[in-house]
Amino acid sequence: MFGDIMGMMGKIKETQQKIEETKKRLDTVLVDEQSNDGLLKVTLTANRTIKSVDIDDSLLEDKEQLEDYLVLVLNKAIEKATAVNEAELGAVAKDGMPNIPGLDMFS
Incomplete structure (x- = not known):
């Protein structure tokens, strides 16, 4: 039984490391979004860091219109x-969790 616990702890530690690696990788995954008319474009990382904003002249x-565009497009992005x-993080966590009967958090 003690060996099982140590094995599970090792698996959990390995999963935590994979989650951290995935978080770093998600900094390089870019998500693009734009308004329906293409006048405003934004790019974010999958970790939700804004990388660029392109605003048509x-x-x-119209300040109010620009604010509305920013809110809508940024929220979609x-x-x-x-x-x-x-x-991504859910897949890593699910794959790395030990099989503990009755603990179906990621099912």
């Missing part, structure tokens, strides 16, 4: 990045 004439992030 026509949006600079963050939603996409979060989905990628959760899928």
Whole structure:
């Protein structure tokens, strides 16, 4: 039994390391989003760090419209990045968890 516990602890530590490696890799995964008319484009990492914002000059004439565009496009981009992030980290965590009867957190 003690050997089983040590084996599980080793597996958990290995999984934690894989999760950290995945988080670093997600800094290099880019998510692009744009407004329907293409006047505003943003790029984020899968860890939800904004990398670039491209604003068409026509949006600079109307502050309120630009703010609306930023809110909509950034929220869509963050939603996409979060989905990628959760899928990647969830897959690593699920694969690395020891099989403990009754503990079906990732099923």
